[in-house]
Amino acid sequence: MAGTSFAERTETRLDNAERLCAAHGSRLTDLRRQVLGLVLEAARPVGAYDLLDGLRADKKGAAPPTVYRALDFLLEEGLIHKIERLSAFVGCTHALDGSHTEAGHPHAAQFLICTGCGQVTELDDHGILHALIDATRHIGFTVRHSTVEAEGLCAACRDVATA
Amino acid sequence: MAGTSFAERTETRLDNAERLCAAHGSRLTDLRRQVLGLVLEAARPVGAYDLLDGLRADKKGAAPPTVYRALDFLLEEGLIHKIERLSAFVGCTHALDGSHTEAGHPHAAQFLICTGCGQVTELDDHGILHALIDATRHIGFTVRHSTVEAEGLCAACRDVATA
DNA sequence: TTCAAATATGTTACATTATAACGTATTTTG
DNA sequence: CAAAATACGTTATAATGTAACATATTTGAA
Ligand SMILES: [Zn+2]
Ligand SMILES: [Zn+2]
Ligand SMILES: [Zn+2]
Ligand SMILES: [Zn+2]
Numbered sequence: 001m002a003g004t005s006f007a008e009r010t011e012t013r014l015d016n017a018e019r020l021c022a023a024h025g026s027r028l029t030d031l032r033r034q035v036l037g038l039v040l041e042a043a044r045p046v047g048a049y050d051l052l053d054g055l056r057a058d059k060k061g062a063a064p065p066t067v068y069r070a071l072d073f074l075l076e077e078g079l080i081h082k083i084e085r086l087s088a089f090v091g092c093t094h095a096l097d098g099s100h101t102e103a104g105h106p107h108a109a110q111f112l113i114c115t116g117c118g119q120v121t122e123l124d125d126h127g128i129l130h131a132l133i134d135a136t137r138h139i140g141f142t143v144r145h146s147t148v149e150a151e152g153l154c155a156a157c158r159d160v161a162t163a
Numbered sequence: 164m165a166g167t168s169f170a171e172r173t174e175t176r177l178d179n180a181e182r183l184c185a186a187h188g189s190r191l192t193d194l195r196r197q198v199l200g201l202v203l204e205a206a207r208p209v210g211a212y213d214l215l216d217g218l219r220a221d222k223k224g225a226a227p228p229t230v231y232r233a234l235d236f237l238l239e240e241g242l243i244h245k246i247e248r249l250s251a252f253v254g255c256t257h258a259l260d261g262s263h264t265e266a267g268h269p270h271a272a273q274f275l276i277c278t279g280c281g282q283v284t285e286l287d288d289h290g291i292l293h294a295l296i297d298a299t300r301h302i303g304f305t306v307r308h309s310t311v312e313a314e315g316l317c318a319a320c321r322d323v324a325t326a
Numbered sequence: 327t328t329c330a331a332a333t334a335t336g337t338t339a340c341a342t343t344a345t346a347a348c349g350t351a352t353t354t355t356g
Numbered sequence: 357c358a359a360a361a362t363a364c365g366t367t368a369t370a371a372t373g374t375a376a377c378a379t380a381t382t383t384g385a386a
Contacts, residue, residue: 027353027363048343061366063365063366064344064345065364069364114304123299127298128295128298130294131294132291135286136313141315141316141318144313146311146312146314147310147313147314148295148311150295150308151307152299155302158305195334211371212371228337229336236334
């Protein structure tokens with residue numbers, strides 16, 4: 001049995017994830033659950049090789065494909081997002097926290113990356129998405145997937161900076 | 164003297180770039196000009212190692228730092244953009260084509276990546292930028308730099324697909 | 327002009343991120 | 357149960373990006 005044990009809140013979110021997978025007819029295996037748990041426990045976006053280190057505490061022989069395959073699955077299920085600018089991964093708050101019974105499967109989101117504290121905030125702002133769709137429709141481009149990432153300072157870090 | 168020779172249109176854009184640099188008090192050296200030329204001649208986003216291959220046709224001993232340093236300079240001058248999802252680089256149409264005398268230095272832009280033909284279109288849409296600023300202001304986040312990239316099908320490729 | 331400082335480039339080595347390819351194990355389905 | 361599909365193990369390597377330090381070139385002031 002997988003030795004890793006997570007905080008209660010994480011277990012709750014993992015259970016939510018498991019329900020979403022079941023509803024899609026896909027399987028949140030022990031390994032995938034463990035990788036998702038490691039992503040959720042991190043306060044900030046985690047790189048694949050950090051996850052690999054975490055996995056190795058439990059499964060000695062883990063190798064890159066182990067973690068990348070799990071990440072691919074979690075991305076396809078919409079349980080995590082990849083922050084392109086950081087080559088790192090975060091849990092999808094929309095899918096894991098909300099009571100959104102329609103969640104799961106990738107969705108358009110926006111990410112605010114604070115260069116002060118490293119925290120990433122997920123937005124799900126329709127205005128941004130609409131502005132993008134509007135601008136692209138003009139020139140006949142059909143959007144299938146969008147990446148919106150902003151770097152800057154969160155409220156807390158800005159207050160520190162201007163103090 | 165650098166042997167690489169570019170199409171006339173590229174030379175024109177390189178001359179524009181040189182003027183912009185001069186106006187900033189920075190220098191578009193032979194090497195940087197050559198790398199920018201290679202970016203501009205490519206019909207699509209180019210990876211750093213493709214550029215390195217191109218450079219090596221002319222300068223036998225070129226190494227990764229050679230091209231990465233040139234790219235860093237060109238990014239800082241706002242002459243090229245990096246497409247994060249592709250780890251690849253494109254010329255900035257705003258800076259190089261327009262008669263925008265205020266151009267140069269990085270600016271917020273949006274990129275449409277066609278998965279059919281690989282072409283990338285640069286937008287400079289105020290609506291998208293504004294929607295992003297609006298959404299972030301609400302939560303006290305200050306945007307310093309934004310990445311907006313959409314993957315999908317351009318008009319031409321969509322027509323082929325539905326034919 | 328001459329020399330010191332700043333800037334740009336050369337060069338070697340390495341770090342980080344990601345995937346290919348193939349074999350084994352487990353789960354599902356008829 | 358047996359066949360097929362899915363998931364995982366394992367080894368090797370590809371692709372992208374930097375650190376560190378030496379050399380060369382340009383700039384600017386004495
Ligand atoms: Zn999400
Ligand atoms: Zn912060
Ligand atoms: Zn641009
Ligand atoms: Zn196309």
